[in-house]
Amino acid sequence: MVAKAEAARRREGTRSRLDDAARAGWLYYVAGNTQDEIASKLGVSRQSAQRLVSLAVSEKLVKVRLDHPIAHCMDLAARLRETFALERVEVVPTDPGHPDPALGIAEATAVEIETVLSATEPVTMGIGTGRTLKAAVDLMSPMDCPHHSAVSLAGNIAPDGSAAFYNVIFSIADKAKTRSFPMPLPVIAASAGERALLHEQASIRKTMALVASASISFVGIGDLGPSAPLKEDGFVTAEELVALQGAGAVGEMLGWTYDARGRFIEGLTNDRVASSPLPSREHGLVIAVARGANKLAAIRPAVTHRLVNGLITDEATAAALLG
Amino acid sequence: MVAKAEAARRREGTRSRLDDAARAGWLYYVAGNTQDEIASKLGVSRQSAQRLVSLAVSEKLVKVRLDHPIAHCMDLAARLRETFALERVEVVPTDPGHPDPALGIAEATAVEIETVLSATEPVTMGIGTGRTLKAAVDLMSPMDCPHHSAVSLAGNIAPDGSAAFYNVIFSIADKAKTRSFPMPLPVIAASAGERALLHEQASIRKTMALVASASISFVGIGDLGPSAPLKEDGFVTAEELVALQGAGAVGEMLGWTYDARGRFIEGLTNDRVASSPLPSREHGLVIAVARGANKLAAIRPAVTHRLVNGLITDEATAAALLG
DNA sequence: TGCGATAGTGAGTAATTGCCCATGCAAATA
DNA sequence: TATTTGCATGGGCAATTACTCACTATCGCA
DSSP states (O other), X not given: OHHHHHHHIIIIIHHHHHHHHHHHHIIIIISOOOHHHHHHHHTSOHHHHHHHHHHHHHTTOEEEXXXXXXXXXXXXXXXXXXXXXXXEEEEEOOOTTXXXXXXXXXXXXXXXXXXXXXXXXXXXXXXXXXXXXXHHHHHSOOOOOTTSEEEESSOOBOTTSSBOTTBOHHHHHHHHOOEEEOOOSBSBOSSHHHHHXXXXXXXXXXXXXXXXXXXXXXXXXEEOSTTOHHXXXXXXXXXXXXXXHHTTEEEEETTEEEXXXXXXXXXXXXXXXXXXXXXXTTTSEEEEXXXXXXXXXXXXXXXHTTSOSEEEEEHHHHHHHHO | OHHHHHHHHHHTHHHHHHHHHHHHHIIXXXXXXXXXXXXXXXXXXXXXXXXXXXXXXXXXXXXXXXXXXXXXXXXHHHHHHHHHTOSEEEEEXXXXXXXXXXXXXXXXXXXXXXXXXXXXXXXXXXXXXXXXXXXXXXXXXXXXXXXXXXXXXXXXXXXXXXXXXXBOHHHHHHHHOOEEEOOOSBSBOSSHHHHHHHHHSHHXXXXXXXXXXXXXXXEEOEEOSTTOHHHHTTSSOHHHHHHHHHTTEEEEETTEEXXXXXXXXXXXXXXXXXXXXXXXXXXXXXXXXXXXXXXXXXXXXXXXXXXXXXXXXXXXXXXXXXX
């Protein structure tokens, strides 16, 4: 029903509406018209013009990009690179008190991914999961990259059996038309035995091998505080979370939990995590994408103990990591 | 001196100012703050915040990108308008390999005509002939415009004496209920003398006068290649076509043939063309409607030599005209 | 030291934009 | 066929933004 309405809309309604939105957005942002002018040029009321412009924005048709190395951010990035011997660091400005936890770093990550995919030589790129990466991919411009491969680093099956929403591999395949290699596994298996069984499947083994060859990977970092994404998304229970915290876990990447010294927690959920291991930091770039005070404890061990060798974060987080 | 000022600026002044501009631009466009919020976050007055944002724009620190096929069309249109000093340009997306030579531009022309006719003030609109215009009028929504006048720019008598099929004046009168002024003449008279005789008729003189007062006109463009519409429709013979080509003719509007420099071919068929001259580009809009590789040679002189001051075409043709 | 030019500032004001609401239209539903 | 639901529209108004003007500080230069 919804689909039918959707289809009908696509056939005529929304199609031309999005067209108009793009027109309006172009006239507004590129040509610098006022909404009044747009209204008369498009033959609609001023209010409609305003709606079209804001539609173009909300549909992500218009993308603003800021090309200026802000000195302070550059400085922080250089010091992070130096201090933690990271290969690649990107620091974006902070907007204090803004609600969106991915603000800025999503845009920066989108640029980063686009840069990777704009290579002519085939690239294998590992992709984790999570809200931040999802937001980043949503911000990418459509591309046509059938020569590149994107491989999922984590399972994409939610606890209820559906494809997990924040799994990003499908989004990126759709946006950039890369070859895509999902990981048809739960993030955390029911038991260690089940995980072993799953990992024996030929297709999974192939995907895992591909991960090992990835030259660049992007991973989110999850905190293990009271609203840990791992719990929010139902991958671990409240009890398991408490147990993890008790064992010293402070953060998680791809489901793998680690403590303040960057050591993976032995036993508990890590025995059942079905994700690929973190890709090699020797042979490729592994870039963590995270910001925010609540993730600080999780980010710190990741960079201090070389769980990753790249970082995209914001000013405030960068300063906290250094201070 | 410039270098010195530059150096001084880099040392303190503008350097940090551009930094601030970038920050302000970021907060404004990426984080979506109001300038008030930016002002307080940066600790400057609201006016200064506004200046920083506008500086970021004028310094091209912020770049907008529009991910929609329409954006490219708008871009091409703006460049055509600029390059050829045209008043009105519409560029529609190209569907590569689609057979219909009027695809897209017919729809766009229909919209254009409807817009003209939706005026409450009486308008006199000139209309040429041709498949493209015919297709455009067929796509119009029925209207009721007895206060507007449509006047044919070209004869509507086919060589066999019937009303020429691609004459559009009747279609538009029927569709929009405008007053209509056909041109009961052959497109090309049998001789220069016959043409002179025909043009002496009172009714024809009136119609011609009306043409001269048209504030907007739509004309098709015909190529003079092997399947020139002028030949296909039997207005010129194969021999005449060869002669025209020999004289350098590359295109035709309303039957008037012209060469690559936009000069009307002297002698030959132009001595007998019974159509009205092209309406004045000084006093009104004359919009050519054409697309396609085979018409490129005919379109180019029309726009470069101001035979028309408006153009409706498609992406591929627009790009070819510019490139 | 003083002069002129340049750039930045704040205030006030005009222009533009964003948002809410009542209305109307059309598709879906009973 | 009548009703409901969802969505686009246009008007009006408040918020936001852009612009102008007069003033000040700074800098280069004589």
